[in-house]
Amino acid sequence: MLSVKGLTKRYPNTEISAIEDITLDFPDGQVIAIIGPSGAGKSTLIRCINRLVEPTSGEIWLNETNVCNLKSESLRKLRCRIGMIFQEYALVDRLTVMENVLSGKLGSVSLWKSVRRKFPQPVVKSAFEILDRVGLLDQVDKRADELSGGQRQRVGIARALLQQPELLLVDEPTASLDPKTARQIMRLIVGLSKEYNLTAIINIHDVVLAREFTQRIIGLRDGSVVYDASPAGLGTETLGAIYGEEDWSHSTYESDNNDSDSAAASIDEKLGALK
Amino acid sequence: MAVITDSTGEKLWQLRTRTESLKKWLVWFSVLVVAAVAWRYVSANTQWIFVVDSPRQAADLFGRMVPPRISYIGRLWGPLWDTINIATLGTLVALVIAVPLAFLAARNTTPHPLFRTVALFIIAFSRSVNSLIWALMLVMIIGPGLLAGIIAIGIRAIGFISKLLYEAIEEVNREALEAITATGARRSQVIFFGVVPQILPALAGIAVFRWDVNIRESTVVGLVGAGGIGLYLNHAINRMAWPDAAAILIVIFLMVLSSEWVSSKARHAII
Known part of the structure; x- marks a missing residue:
């Protein structure tokens, strides 16, 4: 179990915190997606967990290890237990x-x-x-x-x-890949996490992929958690709260009737034919 | 950049505003003024009578050099070999010191900013003095001969190699280093597994390039007694044996040409 308590990171010479007072629990074996706009603090959050970024305040516990107190040699030992994908x-x-x-x-x-x-x-x-x-x-x-x-x-x-590893930190694994490869990579990461019973925290831009492959979605905005629930609850309002006002009606389940499902399916088919 | 609205309300665009253009012309004008003043100064301190005479003098010197004494070349193989050895050993000596120095000087591998400052100072010191001057001093310290040449060439090359190498170290892909750090590797392992493979082609290129430069420099250090073919050139000029000097110049020219060929071949093979 990974626990984050009141985690705050403020980079030197900046006015506002990259992440502010974040408290989250990650049970063993759970695959979690963190979504949010660029600059919301997604990368900072996962880099604090293996201390590639030094937290300003707060606590991080990986099972019985207090992550924030570790010095060089024990920090190295901790990092051995955490895998990271870039x-x-x-x-x-x-x-x-x-x-x-x-x-x-x-x-x-x-x-x-x-x-x-x-x-x-x-x-x-x-x-x-x-x-x-x-x-x-x-x-x-x-x-x-x-x-x-x-x-x-x-x-x-x-x-x-x-x-x-006991824990997998994944930072935008699909952002540099084409849509088909992105799905394959996402399926592989999630499949392997299940196979090895790993906790996986996945930063991802692609809301559709996040919703399809994970059990829990955390929405970050301006360094704070604004959404933390199952993908099913992710509607136009919540997406608006995470990313800001936009027409989200085509990215949510709420508006998904059969028509748009079949439309999406036919687009998928066409895309498949292109590959 | 200047966006101006004219009387009809239309937006005009020019790269520079009027004052910016004026400043630019002023800068160019002052460069011209400095050049003119400098020319006057040089001119006032030149013995023009000699300069006017120079084409005749050049023709005269050339006349005395031709034909070069080709038979003299047979006696030059020894000093030629010495020259190549000065360059090669000098490069090796420089590499042994320059590579660790570069890691101390690079921002992302230095153990402490203090080490970086000291390393940068050594690099600047080595680079600021020409190898001919190093040779001059070393001949006085350790006596004339090859060793003085090797050390002179080596000292000068340390700064050159270190500077280019530490710049290469600072430009490596940082994400890969971050990834290796994240696996729990030691800092030394991050350097050997992450940095070293990334800079090897640069290091090989720099070393071969410096060797090529050193071949040329090692022909000169002999002039001040530090061994090699320069020593013979100096003797020939002192004896006013111009056909001998011409033969030496031909040999140096051919050697530099072939070293350039070797270094370009080697660089292509590595990169």
């Missing part, structure tokens, strides 16, 4: 797929061994298994910059999974 994949381009995946286990290997790429055989074995699971087994020795966007994101996912 929008631009964040791979080292000139390293191979395998090297990128193995970098997920650097925390448990000495510097000298990692420089010579001597990883323990159990780690290599599980890297092969995970690469097989994400469908990249035949790309092991390719350089990361030879892969397509979807493949690169799969490498990013494999790197996070190799950590055998």
Whole structure:
């Protein structure tokens, strides 16, 4: 269980907080989407959880660990328990797929061994298994910059999974991908989270994907939680509250009658034909 | 940028306002004035009588150099080899010191801002003095010979390599480093696993380029006694043995040409 209590982050030399007094509980095994406009504090929130960003005040508890109090070595140990997936994949381009995946286990290997790429055989074995699971087994020795966007994101996912994490932080995993690949990647992340019983917190711009793939949606606006419930409750009013006034009638269930459903289905078909 | 509304209410647009244009012309005008004044000063301090004479002098020198004493080239292989060694060993010495220095100087890898300041100072110090002057001082300190040349070339190259390398380090993809940090890796592992692979092509390119420059510089350090072919050139000029000097210049020219060829081939192979 991950608990966030009264979390506030104010960046130096800024007037307002990026996130302000956020309190949330994330039960084990839950897949949560965080939606909200750019600058709402989504990235800041998940980066506070693994302390890539230092919180200004508040508490974060991952099971029995008080995240905010950790110093260098124990902070490293904490980060080993948290996997992270990035929008631009964040791979080292000139390293191979395998090297990128193995970098997920650097925390448990000495510097000298990692420089010579001597990883323990159990780690290599599980890297092969995970690469097989994400469908990249035949790309092991390719350089990361030879892969397509979807493949690169799969490498990013494999790197996070190799950590055998308790928690998955996912920052805009689909924002750089085409709609079809975006759905596949989203399905993969959610499927794997279920398979490994991981808690996954997914920042995502795409409301439709968020609603389809997650059990719980948190809406952030100006650094505060303005919505926290199941996707079903996400109507025009709530979307207006999260993103601001717009014509949301085409993005919600409320207006979804059979006509628009079939219209959406036929658009999906046409898009499918394009692929 | 200037948007002006004219009397009919129409919006006009020009890149610069009148005052901006005026300022721009003023700047150019002052550059011209400075150039004119400088020219007057140089002119007043030039012995024009010699300058007028220069085409004849050049023709005379050239006449004495031709034909070059080709047979002298046979005695130049030793010093030529020394020159290449000065350049190569100088580059290696510089690399050993410059690479760690670059990591201390780069904002994203330095352990502390204080280290960065010291590293930047060393880089600036090394770059501010020409290798010929380093050689001049080193010949006085450790005596004439190859070693003085190697160290002179090395010291000058440290700043060059470090500066270009730390700029490359600061430009690496930060998201990849963030990702490796997020896996719980040590800082040293983030550098070796994240930064090093990203800068290797730049490092190889910089090293080969500097080697190429060092070949040229190492032909000169001999002039002040630091070994290599420059030593022979100096002797030839002192003896006024112009055909010998011409032979040496030809050899230097061919060597520089082939080093440029080697370095461009090597760079293409790496990048």
